[in-house]
Amino acid sequence: MVFQKRSSSEMESCGGGQVAEMPRVPKSARGKRSVRKKEAQSPGQMMCAFDLLATVAGKLLDEGEGSLGNMSAGAPALAACAKDIHVKQEQCDEAMKHFKHEVTDQDSCNESAILPHTVFSRSVNHARNEDPKAKSEALDKESSMISCTKAELGCNFGAIADRWSPESVESGAFTGDAAASLMQVATAGFHKNAPDMYNLLDPMDVDVKPPPLVSSDSTGEMPLYGDKIRRSISLPRGPKGVAGYAVDRDDDDDKSSGCTHPSTTTNRDFRPNCTADHSRVRKLLTSKYRKVAPARIHKSDLSYSDVERKPSFRNKKMHYTRQRTQRSTFKRRKLFDRHAVLASEFGRANGKGNSKVTGRDSHAASLEANKGTNSMPFQKSCASNDCHVKLRIKSFKVPELLVEIPESATVGSLKKTVLEAVTAILGGGLRVGVLHHGKKVRDDSKTLMQAGIGQNDMLDNLGFSLEPNCTHNPSQVQAPEDISFLETIDTTEPLARIAPADSSSKHGEVDVSQELALTPLAMNYQGSDHDSVHSPGGVSSPDKVSTNSRALVPVPPADPNAGAVVPVNKSKRSPEQGQRRIRRPFSVAEVEALVLAVEKLGTGRWRDVKLRAFDNAKHRTYVDLKDKWKTLVHTASISPQQRRGEPVPQELLDRVLAAQAYWSQQQAKLQPKTPPLAEARLFT
DNA sequence: GTTAGGG
DNA sequence: CCCTAAC
Numbered sequence: 001m002v003f004q005k006r007s008s009s010e011m012e013s014c015g016g017g018q019v020a021e022m023p024r025v026p027k028s029a030r031g032k033r034s035v036r037k038k039e040a041q042s043p044g045q046m047m048c049a050f051d052l053l054a055t056v057a058g059k060l061l062d063e064g065e066g067s068l069g070n071m072s073a074g075a076p077a078l079a080a081c082a083k084d085i086h087v088k089q090e091q092c093d094e095a096m097k098h099f100k101h102e103v104t105d106q107d108s109c110n111e112s113a114i115l116p117h118t119v120f121s122r123s124v125n126h127a128r129n130e131d132p133k134a135k136s137e138a139l140d141k142e143s144s145m146i147s148c149t150k151a152e153l154g155c156n157f158g159a160i161a162d163r164w165s166p167e168s169v170e171s172g173a174f175t176g177d178a179a180a181s182l183m184q185v186a187t188a189g190f191h192k193n194a195p196d197m198y199n200l201l202d203p204m205d206v207d208v209k210p211p212p213l214v215s216s217d218s219t220g221e222m223p224l225y226g227d228k229i230r231r232s233i234s235l236p237r238g239p240k241g242v243a244g245y246a247v248d249r250d251d252d253d254d255k256s257s258g259c260t261h262p263s264t265t266t267n268r269d270f271r272p273n274c275t276a277d278h279s280r281v282r283k284l285l286t287s288k289y290r291k292v293a294p295a296r297i298h299k300s301d302l303s304y305s306d307v308e309r310k311p312s313f314r315n316k317k318m319h320y321t322r323q324r325t326q327r328s329t330f331k332r333r334k335l336f337d338r339h340a341v342l343a344s345e346f347g348r349a350n351g352k353g354n355s356k357v358t359g360r361d362s363h364a365a366s367l368e369a370n371k372g373t374n375s376m377p378f379q380k381s382c383a384s385n386d387c388h389v390k391l392r393i394k395s396f397k398v399p400e401l402l403v404e405i406p407e408s409a410t411v412g413s414l415k416k417t418v419l420e421a422v423t424a425i426l427g428g429g430l431r432v433g434v435l436h437h438g439k440k441v442r443d444d445s446k447t448l449m450q451a452g453i454g455q456n457d458m459l460d461n462l463g464f465s466l467e468p469n470c471t472h473n474p475s476q477v478q479a480p481e482d483i484s485f486l487e488t489i490d491t492t493e494p495l496a497r498i499a500p501a502d503s504s505s506k507h508g509e510v511d512v513s514q515e516l517a518l519t520p521l522a523m524n525y526q527g528s529d530h531d532s533v534h535s536p537g538g539v540s541s542p543d544k545v546s547t548n549s550r551a552l553v554p555v556p557p558a559d560p561n562a563g564a565v566v567p568v569n570k571s572k573r574s575p576e577q578g579q580r581r582i583r584r585p586f587s588v589a590e591v592e593a594l595v596l597a598v599e600k601l602g603t604g605r606w607r608d609v610k611l612r613a614f615d616n617a618k619h620r621t622y623v624d625l626k627d628k629w630k631t632l633v634h635t636a637s638i639s640p641q642q643r644r645g646e647p648v649p650q651e652l653l654d655r656v657l658a659a660q661a662y663w664s665q666q667q668a669k670l671q672p673k674t675p676p677l678a679e680a681r682l683f684t
Numbered sequence: 685g686t687t688a689g690g691g
Numbered sequence: 692c693c694c695t696a697a698c
Contacts, residue, residue: 581692607686626687627692 584619586628591648594625594632595655602663603629632656 434441434451441451586594597613606622614620635643636653 583692604687606688622686623688624692626689630689 599659633660
């Protein structure tokens, strides 16, 4: 596994929070993005992971409490177990060095900061070593390296809550402390022995309040989806080398995997069936900014299983329908929304090594402070001077990962790889960011009160994020903005996270993450309506631009009367419609499928073409297909030198022209509305 | 909801 | 890809 370090530039970005220019923003919408200024933050405010670590270390050591404290006692012995850990010893040392440097550079940090980190890194070994049996089992299962039970998390959270004692709040609990506590929870969770690492991904309901009716997974950090990767059985006339992988992706990438569980509704600690879906590795990193479509907050949307999807699609493709209808209906709004759009596509894996995993995203996991009905991220129960702040974090999401793994690898190994990546990230440095009103609160010395946290207005404005420690990936060039979102965005801040437009064009390789080519062309062609039930547990694939790449969009104000249900994001923005779909160039395989279908069905029957060849490609609408055909015809009629993008085999283009000519003729024959010549009719 | 075609 | 008109 490769543990990439971030480059200094990234670090800068981590702290700088600069706003990238949004790519495809309609001119009409430009100029409305002043809001993005809110993102601009002083580099000096960058919160150093050390602050957190130092805080954690200090607290734990001083108080002599917590698992970390205990673990520290065995640190020496743990050192010998370094080989077990997936973070190489050298890396640990390297990390140590970085930490030291950091410590040196940061007055506010002291040497103790190193300890926590070290302990974190090694605790994994420790835990695993202590129980050989458990260890082997874990390895066998390849997916149980890290985890913790909800109960454990809950306990930890309880501890956090305790830390936020009345006095501390009153006298000035530091936001840094809060972050440290959160980090502790997260870290602890990852080092405990539990069934699956998804626990961390699960929402953690810290308080006792009943879960909100609506999931607040609006952080924009949707669980990985359950894309499927299938291998094209055969591409009839397709040229060799044609991408044979098809990845079915949800239309909008926003549908979460079918495994999405209404987190708020159920607190399952173990969700084996979802593993595959959730473990989907994304190519990631896509965008630096994301937006969340409010509408997707609803749990029904979240649980969009493949099975569920298909029917809905057939039933009128509500999807499109809704889209279109709303679009026209809210055209104006849409334009406005657009400026908040977009995602970029990701970076690509570098290197061809197998099982390379890189944690590169800055907005690692993101927590969200959740406010259910009336639940707010923080609840202040103030009795005179006693102001307890209760907070609920709906979910943790691991940082985005870049994974490269040979197709021959087993699903199990993929899981393991991903898990290792996650472990490395967490072990290598994790920090928690606190966001208030969409802005990171970098000044750890501020009290909650000073930061405005705890006031009634903050309910919807507080969020947390788990981020990789910038200091750990110095070599990483791409410094994704490390802005994480929380679903709660201040209403006054139209949040505009625009994704850099480096989209599509360059995600070159067709690795797993690459666009999917429709698979079952052959099958479709044969008229079989390939069932779209692909095991959700299939290998997950990275997505290019996926959920993550979406910018965050505040949820429109809920119905006043329904306010009790989900007042998560209030915003005037119409989410769903506002976004321009990301550009997804057709792969050769898709073109092949399209050509095949058109040859058979002819032009003018796009819906049928869609159903026949792209039924599983949720993101391809019949309009898209029609448009693609249009461009194909055009492409075929121009010189190769004038063509752009992924070259389409001439053979296919020839077929396009042939099919176009044939069907045009057929059409002419069938409806010679304007009977040109008598001769024409004679033909029919 | 689909098609067709311009943008 | 989006948007509309037309059906």
